[in-house]
Amino acid sequence: MLESRMRWKDNSSSPSAHTPAGFGVSPLVEQLLIQRGITTAEAANRFLHPSLEDLHSPERLHDIDAAAERIHAAVNQDEKILVFGDYDADGVSSTVVLLEALRELGADCDYYIPNRFTEGYGPNEAAFRAAKENGYHLIVTVDTGIAAHHEAQIAKEIGIDLIITDHHEVQETVPDCLAVVHPKCSPDYPFHELAGVGVAFKLAHHLLGYFPKQLLDLVVIGTIADLVPLVDENRVLAAEGLKAIASSMRPGIRALKDSCGLDGIVTEEDIGFKIGPRINAVGRLQDADLAVELLLAASYEEAAEMAEEIQSLNTERQNIVAKIAKEAEAMVKEQPEEESSHVIIVAKEGWNEGVLGIVASKLVRTFDRPAIVLAIHPDKETAKGSARSIDAFDLFHHCMQVRDHFIAFGGHAQAAGMTLELGQVDKLRKQLNQMAAESLTEEDFKQTLAIDLSVNVGDVSVDLIRDIAQLSPFGMQNPKPLVKLTAPMREVKLIGANKNHLKFVFAEDAIQLDGVCFGQGDLYPFLTPMDELEAVGELSINEWNGRQKPQILIEDVAIRSWQLLDHRGSKQLQKGFRIKAEEETAVVRFHPNTDLGWLSEHIRILDYETEGLTNATGNIKAVILADLPRKLEDISFVLQNLQPDLIYACYDVKENAYLQGFPDREQFKLFYAILLKQKSIAYRQLEDYLKNSRGWSPERTKFISDVFFELEFVKLDKDQISINPNPSKRDLADSEVYQGLKEAIEVEKILYYSGYKELKAWLERVLERGEVIEEEAVNGL
Structure with a gap:
């Protein structure tokens, strides 16, 4: 038996289980829509056919009229306007969107994005004072500013008007400034989950007095890259934005797509895994200005040079992430259990602050724990970094309960940034671990996979995958449907340069289906062809030389029946033998002189002749058969008493009686x-x-x-x-x-010289017999 690594939440059912709702779509699509809470034909039509007509009026955003009035006044009076942005993909695209709108209005405007390393996140006093000295009368923030209480006060003192547009979590109060344009501060606005670029786009729409469709190729970048829920307005902006970016003539977009190898249709995955990370890489390693200038570039030649430089920065970023992640994982493993049993906090001098959010995400996936990764600055006696969390632990809520530990803090339920004094790190670790211990169960630490559909090999086709694609673009709150495939493995092998990925071939009658599972090559020793596997993952189309084949990209696997791992006659046990869990495993030795030097010293040994099963205490789930018994009744007795989920056949023959x-x-x-x-x-x-x-x-x-x-x-x-x-x-x-x-001879014939299928069938009968074979009382049994 192979347990799944994640928690599976099975929402799947057959389409026939639903009363047709009259959506005018296939039963499969109708089922998926209903699972997403869409229960009327009208809602289904809006979801499947996102339309710009479904966007809400920007006039319903609180303070947007005041913001527009002040901006128009600045334009009319030739006052200098500074757009103050952020260094991630959402902040960069927000900056460009508002700049384009202001320039169209004829504004005297420029932008400012703080340096992540020297200034940190968000507005800062020095930048505001510098803006005043450079003649700016109005600052408009995009994708930042909702926590800038001090900076808002500074703006008042030095005579600069401040307009904040943001979408991040609102703390106890909002800054005191001319206007705050924020969906969550707008009771009359129907949708509160816009990205920063979505809020900037709303302001641009209101300023220009018409719908600026030409900006959608920018809006889609921040909307998808910032991982906001792709429902309601965000779904419309993403769907229309993907069309816009596919045909965009903007030189910076064209150069960026060429750098990513994109031609033709652009998908949400292209934004999330190619375009977004490249823009983010700039601000992670240096000033984000290069990314802004790329999107503002007037010629393709100029843009291509910048795109090439950004590609180089992205490669450098990937190398830095890999190095820090390796160091952080080693630190977690060396920490005492009580220090990271619920929440991981690691800190080290010299780590690049710009990539710590990515590293924290990797730690969450590796250890299934909330993770905070900090760079230590000994000269300032501070630690600064990023945090990522699991679904069950609201990071923003819990950190706000210990807000006094931080010099600066902000973020969302699942992601945050922070700065704190070095002396506060251990205190924060202790308190967060205590809060997590009190509020979380063991199951909460498992990642959850929500299964939408159960399929067999024969169900999977290119047409089925195209049917599912009607629900795209996929993202937060509209994830790509996960399917559970149940099928016997015809073949499984290790692939990749480091042999750390798995390639499966599933079979049903004459139909075959390929499956790929990335990063889980450690499962290979416990996967046996012919076992029935349950695999959860996403269906996709693999295209090669013009030929399309369906495949499943697997996220997790399980085997529900007991397993036989066949190592009979192996001469390489010392090198290649792997055990899933030592504390759940026991070795059965029928002859006391059998050498067990190839086994871990921590494995329990049950010597049949001298001890019987007298020390078979605890929860034994796996049994290693180290040698052959004298009689078949002996092995039957052991297996019927222990009832293992996993049997390792590791014996060899000495006398070859059968031959x-x-x-x-x-x-x-x-x-x-x-x-x-x-x-x-x-x-x-x-x-x-x-x-x-x-x-x-x-x-x-x-x-x-x-x-x-x-x-x-x-x-x-x-x-x-x-x-x-x-x-x-x-x-x-x-x-x-x-x-x-x-x-x-009978023992060797059945237990050694039989084929895998025959041996498993014989052991199956032994395990299911339900009664112990009567024999003489031997060795205390």
């Missing part, structure tokens, strides 16, 4: 006849005679002589063997030696 075969009665008669004629003969002479004349092996001769000696048919005197003139009348089967060989 030698069992003498027939004619051979016994021949042996006896020779002795009867000779009366007495040297044993070595008899052995040589039978070898040369009959082709008998020395083992065959010895076995027959041992049987006759045990039954007192012959006598052995030193090297002479002779007939007993007065033997008792006894059957050959009365001999223990005779029975022992018969049993050894």
Whole structure:
């Protein structure tokens, strides 16, 4: 049995389980819509056909009229306007959106994005004072500012008007400024989950007095890259934005797509995994200005040079992330259990602050724990970094309860940034671990996979995948449907340069389906072809040389039945043997002299002959069979009592009784006849005679002589063997030696020389028999 690593929440059901709702779509699509809470034909139509007409009026945003009035006044009076942005993809695209709108209005405007390393996140006093010195009368923030209380006060003091547009979580109060345009501060606005670029776009729409469709190729970048829920307005902006970016003539977009190898249709995955990370890489390693200038570029030649530089920065970013992640994982493993049992906090001098959010995400996926990763600044005696969380732990809520630990803090339920004094790190670790221990259960730490559909191999087709694609674009609150596939494995192998990925072939009748599972190559020793596998993942189309094939990209697997892992006769146990969980495993040794040097010293040993099952305490889920029993009844007794989920067959044969075969009665008669004629003969002479004349092996001769000696048919005197003139009348089967060989042959035949399928079937019958075979009481059993 192979347990799933994640918690599976099965929401799947067959389409026939639903009363048709009259959506005018296939039963499958209708089922998926209903699972997403869409229960009317009108709502289904809006979801499947996102339309710009479904966007809400920007006029419903609180303070937007005041913001627009002040901006128009600044334009009319030739006042300088500064757009104050953020250094991530959402902040960069927000900055460009508002700049484009202001320039169209004829504003005297420029932008400012703080340096992540020297200034940190959000507005800061020094930047505001510098803006005043440079003649700016109005600052408009995009994707930032909702926590800038001090900076808002500074703006008042130095005579700069401040307009804040943001979408991040609102703290106890909002800054005191001319206007705050924020969906969550707008009771009359129907949708509160816009990205920062979505809020900037709303302001641009209101300023321009018409719907600025030409900005949608920018809006889609921040909307998808910032991982806001892709429902309601965000779904419309994403869907229309993907069309816009696919055909965009903006030089910066064209150069960026060429750098990513994108041509034609652009998907949400292209934004999330190619375009977004490249824009983010700039602000993670240096000033984000390069990313802004790329999107503002007037010519393709200029943009192409910048895109090439950004590509280089992204490669550098990937290398830095890999190095820090490796160091952070090692630190977690070295920490005492109580320090990271619920929440991980790691800190080190020299780490690049710009990538710590990515590293925190990797730690969450690796250890299934909320993670905070901090860069230490010994000169300032501070630690600064990022945090990511699991679904069950609201990071923003819990950190706000210990707000006094932080110099600066902000973020969402699942992601945050922070700065704190070095002396507060251990206190924060202790308090967050305590809060998590009090509020979370063991199950909460498992990642959850919500299954939308259960399929067999025969169900999966290119048409089915295209049907599912009607629900795109996928993202937060509209994830790509996960399917659970149940099928026997025809083949499984390791792939990739480091052999850390799995490639499956599933089969049902004459139909085959490929599956790929990334980063879980450690499961390979526990996967046996012919076992039925349950796999959860996403269906996709694999296109190669113009040919399209369906495949499943697997996120988690499970095997519900007991398993047999076949290592019979292996000479490489010392090197390649793997055990899933030592504390749940016991080795059964039927012969006390069997060498177990290839096993971990922590494995429990059950010596059948001397101890029986007397020390088989605890929860044994796996049994290692280290040698062959003398009788099949012995192994039956062990397995019926232990009922393991996993059996490792790790034995070899020593005597090869099965290959030698069992003498027939004619051979016994021949042996006896020779002795009867000779009366007495040297044993070595008899052995040589039978070898040369009959082709008998020395083992065959010895076995027959041992049987006759045990039954007192012959006598052995030193090297002479002779007939007993007065033997008792006894059957050959009365001999223990005779029975022992018969049993050894049967044991080897069934347990060693059988094929995998035959051995598993025999063990299956043993495990399901339900009653212990009666035998003599042996060794305390």
